[in-house]
Amino acid sequence: MRALANEYTAEALAVLVNLMRHAGNEATRLAASRELLDRAVGKPTQRAEVSGKAETAPADFKAMTDEELWAVVYAGRAERETQANG
Numbered sequence: 177m178r179a180l181a182n183e184y185t186a187e188a189l190a191v192l193v194n195l196m197r198h199a200g201n202e203a204t205r206l207a208a209s210r211e212l213l214d215r216a217v218g219k220p221t222q223r224a225e226v227s228g229k230a231e232t233a234p235a236d237f238k239a240m241t242d243e244e245l246w247a248v249v250y251a252g253r254a255e256r257e258t259q260a261n262g
Contacts, residue, residue: 189215
């Protein structure tokens with residue numbers, strides 16, 4: 177599927193350039209410009225703030241037993257449920 181899609185890459189880019197330059201609608205020109213920039217230089221990074229109680233994680237998850245790993249999973253689920261229920 178990817179190989180088939182690659183056959184149309186140049187044409188698709190040409191369509192985006194044409195829309196960016198000649199679309200009658202400013203929103204369409206802006207959207208085409210963003211699509212081209214995203215493909216050329218990547219999407220801008222997004223900053224996210226995380227809050228909550230930080231707990232020390234083991235240095236090596238590979239050293240943990242299955243039971244210890246499941247305990248971490250269940251603890252995380254329980255914490256999410258508690259936060260969701262207020």
